[in-house]
Amino acid sequence: MKLLNRKLEFPSTYVIIFAVTLLAAAATWFVPGGEYVTGDDGVTFVPQESVPQTWQIMTSLYEGFTAQAGIIVFLLIIGGAFWIVNSAKAVDAGIHSFLAFTSRLERFRVLRAVGVNNIVLVLIMLLFSVFGAVFGMSEETIAFTVLIVPLAISMGYDSIVGVCMVYVAAHVGFAGAVLNPFTVGVAQNLSGLPMFSGFEYRLVCWAVLNLAMIIFVLRYAHKVHRDPRRSVMYEADARWREKAADASSKPDVLRTRSSWIAFALSSAAVVLFSIFYADDCTISVGNGTYRAAWLLPSVSLCYIVLSFIALRRNVRYFILTMLLFSVLYLIVGALGYSWYIEEIAALFLALGILSGIAAGYNANRIAREFLEGAKDIFSAALVVGLAAGIIHILENGRVIDTILYSMASGLGEGSKIGSLSAMYGIQTGINLFMPSATAKAALTMPIMAPFSDLIGLSRQATVLAFQFGDGFTNMITPVSGVLIAVLGIAGIPYAKWVRWVWKFILVLIVLGFLLLLPTVLMPLNGFQ
DSSP states (O other), X not given: OHHHHSOOOOOOHHHHHHXXXXXXXXXXXXXXXXXXXXXXXEEEEEEEOOOOOSTHHHHHHHHHHHHTHHHHHHHHHHHHHHHHHHHTTHHHHHHHHHHHHHHHHTTSHHHHHHOHHXXXXXXXXXXXXXXXXXXXOOTTHHHHHHHHHHHHHHXXXXXXXXXXXXXXXXXXXXXXXXXXXXXXXXXXXXXXXXXXXXXXXXXXXXXXXXXXXXXXXXXXXXXXXXOGGGSTTTTTTHHHHHHHHHTSSOOOOOOOTHHHHHHHHHHHHHHHHXXXXXXXXXXXXXXXXXXXXTHHHHHHHXXXXXXXXXXXXXXXXXXXXXXXXXXHHHHHHHHHSOOOHHHHHHHHHHHHHHHHHHTTOOHHHHHHHHHHHHHHHHHHHHHHHHHHHHHHHHHHTTOHHHHHHHHHHTTTTOOHHHHHHHHHHHHHHHHTTOOOHHHHHHHHHHHHHHHHHHTTOOHHHHHHHHHHHHHGGGGTOTTOHHHHHHHHHHTOOHHHHHHXXXXXXXXXXXXXXXXXXXXXXXXXXXXX
């Protein structure tokens, strides 16, 4: 009777991912092996002996950690750095000031009618969507999640709304990208198309997808704001609400002598950075590349001036200024210097150390706080390693290319709309176990582009099908290290996330299909 009365538990994220790993290993026993080989005739599929996976299941965690070492170390550094910043209550001070500012805006009738919170949500989502559409922001959203989720909680929402404001927005922009070099750029280059051609219709697609996202998120946010218990994360968000409650009262003014040391060190660093690297700043937009030697010195000058003003008021405002300019330097670095997680991790490690110095911590205290933050985020790092192990099993079993080939072979000789729909479905399916846009483009576009010529379909339409198929399911696949990392930081169990997001993903997939139809039925610039 006890067994019958025992409450059934939904599997944890770890159990779900390990189950998928077992399924992937089982597939290596039944799916024939094969691989794509690049030769003089292009990319061809060559059958190979499959390698059934057995004990490799146990080594997949190690291999996953090795493959995703960059993101895992990045996560640990981000967790440690932000723990130091949070221990100084700098973010609390910033959120308190921000909410006080937005409450003052309520006195304006127009803003009150629209809803100040709605305006804030929309503006933040559009900002990150632009980042995703222009330079393919993805991994960078991990760092922003630490900032945006506490803000969403303090505004009366939940952690899911916070993740939507940054991660989902960036990936909707990524899916509907207009200038993203990692999807549009690579796919068009492999298809023999002018870089970033078809810009106009892609801009329309981006606008439609963002409108759908805004409507979907605002409806859910409004429901949670009216009754927090209707949130699927109500119980799990308890720790976030406790932190928000602690930050509800404005922190005391903090002043330390060591904060001036942090100011001097950081100012010297940005000045030297500007002197040695300002001329190297080049920003690529579309087909154009622009030198922006003025950008880095301008940002550095603003940092020094604003940090000096903030430091005279409150050390917490100074730490917050360092945090905000770290985000700004992240954007400048990604756009102008092709920074990736290595440079971003170094930036936030410096932020954590300088924040500790500014708060008056000694070296041991800084180390302790950093380790506490790394410990807090380790569960997310563990899930990233587990998820990467799935890909390792499929690749070692030599079945991942066979799955791709089988899907591509099913295109057949149907109508243009039918074939384009099949391409879209294949790209969507592949993305569930191969979320890397560049790798997927290298494998699929040399196959899809010539096939589109045979049936009289625009290669540009094929690229758009790849783009949509690559982008939407990034937000649900368990093998995406970025998704798992963001959910880990936000404290959202993967099962709860899937339960919430699947309807939105379905809406996006249907919208993607409808947006593909005009590429066949209408004369569009760049799609002939």
